[in-house]
Amino acid sequence: MTPPDKTPALEIRGLEKTYQNGFQALKTVDLTIQTGEIFALLGPNGAGKTTLINAVCGIVRPSAGQIQVCGFDHVTHYRNTRDLIGLVPQEITTDAFETVWNTVRFSRGLFGKPRNDAYIETLLKRLSLWDKKDNQLRMLSGGMKRRVMIAKALSHEPQVLFLDEPTAGVDVTLRSSMWDQVRELRETGVTIILTTHYIEEAEEMADRIGVINHGELILTENKKSLMKKLGKKELVIDLAQPLTELPASLAGKPIQLLQDGQQLVYTYDTLQENNGVAELMDELKTQHIRFKDISTQQSSLEEIFVQLVGQA
Amino acid sequence: MNLRAVAAIYNFEMARTFRTIGQSIASPVISTVLYFVVFGSAIGSRINNIEGISYGAFIVPGLIMLTVLSQSVSNASFGIYFPRFTGTIYELLSAPISFVEVLMGYVGAAASKSLIIGLIILATSSFFVPLEVRHPFWMLTFLVLTCLSFSLLGFIIGIWADGFEKLQLIPLLIITPLAFLGGSFYSIRMLPGIWRQISLANPVVYLISGFRWSFYEQADVSLGISLAMILIFLMLGLVVVYWIFRTGYRLRN
Ligand SMILES: Nc1ncnc2c1ncn2[C@@H]1O[C@H](COP(=O)(O)OP(=O)(O)OP(=O)(O)O)[C@@H](O)[C@H]1O
Ligand SMILES: [Mg+2]
Secondary structure (H helix, E strand, O other), X not given: OOXXXXXXXXXXXXXXXXXXXXOEEEEEEEEEEOOOOEEEEEOOOXXXXXXXXXXXXXXXXXXXXXXXXXXXXXXXXHHXXXXXXXXXXXXOOOOXXXXXXXXXXXXXXXXXOOOOHHHHHHHHHHOOOHHHOOOEHHHOOHHHHHHHHHHHHHOOOOOEEEEEOOOOOOOHHHHXXXXXXXXXXXXXXXXXXXXXXXXXXXXXXXXXXXXXXXXXXXXXXXXXXXXXXXXXXXXXXXEOOOOOOOOHHHOOOOEEEEOOOOEEEEEEEOXXXXXXXXXXXXXXXXOOOOEEEEEEEEOOHHHHHHHHHHHO | OOHHHHHHHHHHHHXXXXXXXXXXXXXXXXXXHHHHHHHHHHHHHHOOOEOOEOHHHHHHHHHHXXXXXXXXXXXXXXXXXXXHHHOOHHHHHHOOOOHHHHHHHHHHHHHHHHHHXXXXXXXXXXXXXXXXXXXXXXXXXXXXXXHHHHHHHHHHHHHHOOOHHHHHHHHHHHHHHHHHHOOOOOOHHHOOHHHHHHHOOOHHHHHHHHHHHHHHOOOOOOHHHHHHHXXXXXXXXXXXXXXXXXXXXXXXX
16 A cells, blocks of 8 residues: 555554553554554553653653654654654643643744744634633633643644544534544644544544553554454344244354344354355245344444453 | 744743733842841941941842842742643653753743842842942843852752752752851851851852942952852753753653
């Protein structure tokens, strides 16, 4: 898909982090993210998501390993890498007495960009913050503060954007408009790395998914192939007449009789060569079992996630 | 060098000062007026001139130093401690800036504020006593160097402190006693032999002496030594800051 000579937006090799108290939060993480990707990092509380992001952004000092952002080393060329990165941290921290406008302008200056009021105006309008621009931050609601953090992160027009749980505490309407904006950003070539605990969000947004648990990246996969690979499919058959028990010929197969005998549910693996659906249908015919309706459903990313993290 | 970042930090800090302009300026001015009423008029009227200078005029340089020292330390320490406390430091750490730029922004702003306050006290004093500044250049040099080196000290304290108590501790336990005993209200020549020797170990003596010399050409120690001391102090501060920079002490975990 991407030409081989293209420099990845982010390249992490052998990243480790042991905190001062001796706790190892990251154990040899390797990760490559291509330019223009939306990458979702999933994992339970304390898995190491924030630590990973903070290491890339310069907030946490890695204990070992290399990090490159668009080909620049994050230690020797920290000015280049940080210039390219925008970060929306998980915790909302604000200068309570600053105004929205000033704090966003400050961020742009801090990243060494010339003043550009028109750009900040568009930014605040897109984030529905324009009418609050002269308010002090302490006068904003929690969700508004979160959006100010996003505005600050975008103030210097970054190429790689880290969103550490950006939608926590943001209402439903704004959340979907936020995702629209994330997609728009991606259209302009920005690479996006996000964490979220709303798995359906990752399922909807991400191109690729990484699952981290106990400081280890246990999986990185293209979302579609992940769902296909790990996804179990269920074939649900609504029967015309209820059965009292499973016919003997079907016993021993991954099939269940549910809903007081009105429904047969057959679970199969989408990756298997022969998924057994055709045989099942033949069998129903020979047994003269008739059905009203038939449908399939695929397991969601959430189920896959719970299963993965549960195993580890 | 990311000068825009330095300017952003500097302006941000100055804006904070001007937002609370009332408190920032009122409290040093009020305490100066009080000192004048108590020491200059009430007690000072009973004190002979010190080496040809009225007592009221004699204490002006010391008073300015007293305020400038404590203001520099508290402004700079608060300036860098506060983002650490609230967590907004994340932005400084993730920005394409080096520690030098952070330092320039914060120390520059804290020193500017103390300089302004020092000059305001000077102006206030002129309402109470006839003032003359014989060497305005040296007066400003001493004032600026003091503001800078003590803001640097404040910056170091702000990075070292891990609570508001510690933030107050050094100014309270060290700076204020040293400033009081450094000859703000007397000439150390007035002290008996042994106390005079002990006083010479107090760095603030040299600052006040040099500063007073720039007003009245009258000093406890020679100008050269005063200047050397403040430069040494500044260098020490820079060395500590360099070490903090190398190790990421208390900034990056
Ligand atoms: N400064 C620190 N010192 C010591 N341990 C830390 C520090 N910061 C984080 N940790 C530990 O590192 C582990 C990973 O934390 P991290 O914040 O990266 O988790 P996370 O995946 O972001 O979790 P969440 O979903 O709750 O945000 C946790 O066990 C945490 O307690
Ligand atoms: Mg986290």
